[in-house]
Amino acid sequence: MRFRSSYGQNVLGHLLESAHLAGMMAAELGVDPEGGRPGARKESLELYVRRLARLEETARSHDGVAEVYAMQAGREARVTVVRESRATAVAG
Structure with a gap:
């Protein structure tokens, strides 16, 4: 170079x-x-798993949510919604 x-x-x-x-x-x-985001380098595996579990629990607490998967180190969550519950919630 x-x-x-x-x-x-x-x-x-x-x-x-x-x-x-x-x-x-x-x-x-x-x-x-040095650290791009809080916890980027110092977060233990146990804290990481707990943080993702809390994220999934928060998403599951809403009505009509069937499945939740936290991805991308918690930056993204894939949520599967029960169709009937969602249609009722939107209509009501």
Whole structure:
């Protein structure tokens, strides 16, 4: 990368400059650049499983929900709804 260039700019120099600027912006905003999100690196398996179970329980607590699957580390939940219950809820 040292001798590589893109559009006339040294690629290594650009990467270092971008990282430096990102670090300065993170410092000004008070953001810790090490962990992308809270719990990203320090969350134990037990806490992770509990968090996903709470997410599934919350979704199941609604009327007409048949099945719930937490996916993508809790960023997404697949919910299967009972058709009759949903039609009654919308109509009523």
